[in-house]
Amino acid sequence: MIEIKNVTKTYDGKPALINVNLSLQTGKIIGLLGPNGSGKTTLIKILNGLLRDYKGEVLIDGNPVNEISKSLVSYLPDRNYLPNWTNAEGAIKIFKDLYQDFDEEKMRSLFAKLNLDPKQPLKKMSKGMKEKFQLALVMSRNAKIYILDEPIGGVDPAARELILKTILENYAPESLVLISTHLIADIEQIFDSVVFLKEGQVVLFEDVDTIRQTQGKSIEEYFKEVFRC
Amino acid sequence: MESFQNTQPIYLQIMNLIKKQIATSVFNPGQLLESVRELAMIYQVNPNTVQRALSELEREGLVRSERTIGRYITKDEAAIAQLHQNLVDEATSTYINNVLELHLSPEEILTTVKSRLKGDNT
Incomplete structure (x- = not known):
C-alpha cells in the first residue's frame, strides 16, 4: 500500500532521512x-506531499504522491491546521468539499461520543479537545490509509484511552494505519508492527509480538534499549 | 478494558484468557464467539492479534470455524476436560516449583496449602 524506496532528505545539507x-x-x-528529531514527521510530510525536494521514490497504492494519493490518505497532522474560528459545522463543510469519502453521520456521532460541542470553535477549546476534534474528522473518512502524527501527544492519560478506542473502532477495515508517537507504552497494544527510526535511518521493522517473544520485553523497554545513548 | 502485559506476546495472553474461559465454562461447548473485530474492541487490541490467537486456538482444536456461521467453541467435551486438566497441572507445577525454591518439604507444602485453604494465615 505504501512503498518507500531509497528516500533521502536533507535540510541545508543536514540529513533528516537517510536511504x-x-x-x-x-x-x-x-x-x-523514534526520539524527537529522528525523522518521523519528515517522513510523514513526504507521504502527504508536504515536502517534495527529496531523493528516492514513494508510491501510495501504486501512485506517486499527487492529488490521487492524497485522496487516499486521511492525515492527522501534529498541529492544528484549521482556522481557529472553525467549529464542527464549519469543519464538516470543509471536509465534505475536500473528500468524497467523508462520512458526515459518523463525524456527528463521534463528536457526541467524544463529548464535544459541535457549536464550539477551536479557539475556545482546550488542547485535548482540539486533538479529539481533529481525530474525529480524520477518522470519519473511509480512507485506504490513515496517517496519524502523535495522536495522543497533547492529552491526559484518561483521554488517551478514549482516543485509542476511537482509532480502533473507526479505521476502515483493510486499511493501513500508520501512527507516529513517542508515548509507546500507552499505545503499543494496538500495533501489528513497529518501525524504529534512528537519526533518519530505519533500524528495525518488526512484528510486535515477535519482539516481545524474542526479547522478553515490551516494545517500550526494547525501544529504550535500542535508543540508549 | 482487558489489560495485557506488554512484556509477553499479546496473542498468547489472549489465547490463555480464552482457554481459561473455555475450561471454566464461561464459554460453553459449541458457543459462538464474537467476531474478530468485536473481540478486538473488547480487548482493545489490534484485530490481527485476535485473529492470530483464534487461528492458534483453532490449530489446537479448541475453536472451530464454519464459513457461514463464524467461529465457535469446540463441542468436544473430552478436549475441554483435557484442557482443564492441563491448566490445573500447569498452575500446580508453577506453585510447587516456587515453594521448592523456598526449600519447603513436601509435608510443609501440604500443611501450608491446607492451612491456607482453611482460612488461616491470610
Whole structure:
C-alpha cells in the first residue's frame, strides 16, 4: 500500500532521512517510533506531499504522491491546521468539499461520543479537545490509509484511552494505519508492527509480538534499549 | 478494558484468557464467539492479534470455524476436560516449583496449602 524506496532528505545539507526503504501492507496498524528529531514527521510530510525536494521514490497504492494519493490518505497532522474560528459545522463543510469519502453521520456521532460541542470553535477549546476534534474528522473518512502524527501527544492519560478506542473502532477495515508517537507504552497494544527510526535511518521493522517473544520485553523497554545513548 | 502485559506476546495472553474461559465454562461447548473485530474492541487490541490467537486456538482444536456461521467453541467435551486438566497441572507445577525454591518439604507444602485453604494465615 505504501512503498518507500531509497528516500533521502536533507535540510541545508543536514540529513533528516537517510536511504529509507519500507514496504507497508494494507490491513495493518504500524507504529512509527523514534526520539524527537529522528525523522518521523519528515517522513510523514513526504507521504502527504508536504515536502517534495527529496531523493528516492514513494508510491501510495501504486501512485506517486499527487492529488490521487492524497485522496487516499486521511492525515492527522501534529498541529492544528484549521482556522481557529472553525467549529464542527464549519469543519464538516470543509471536509465534505475536500473528500468524497467523508462520512458526515459518523463525524456527528463521534463528536457526541467524544463529548464535544459541535457549536464550539477551536479557539475556545482546550488542547485535548482540539486533538479529539481533529481525530474525529480524520477518522470519519473511509480512507485506504490513515496517517496519524502523535495522536495522543497533547492529552491526559484518561483521554488517551478514549482516543485509542476511537482509532480502533473507526479505521476502515483493510486499511493501513500508520501512527507516529513517542508515548509507546500507552499505545503499543494496538500495533501489528513497529518501525524504529534512528537519526533518519530505519533500524528495525518488526512484528510486535515477535519482539516481545524474542526479547522478553515490551516494545517500550526494547525501544529504550535500542535508543540508549 | 482487558489489560495485557506488554512484556509477553499479546496473542498468547489472549489465547490463555480464552482457554481459561473455555475450561471454566464461561464459554460453553459449541458457543459462538464474537467476531474478530468485536473481540478486538473488547480487548482493545489490534484485530490481527485476535485473529492470530483464534487461528492458534483453532490449530489446537479448541475453536472451530464454519464459513457461514463464524467461529465457535469446540463441542468436544473430552478436549475441554483435557484442557482443564492441563491448566490445573500447569498452575500446580508453577506453585510447587516456587515453594521448592523456598526449600519447603513436601509435608510443609501440604500443611501450608491446607492451612491456607482453611482460612488461616491470610
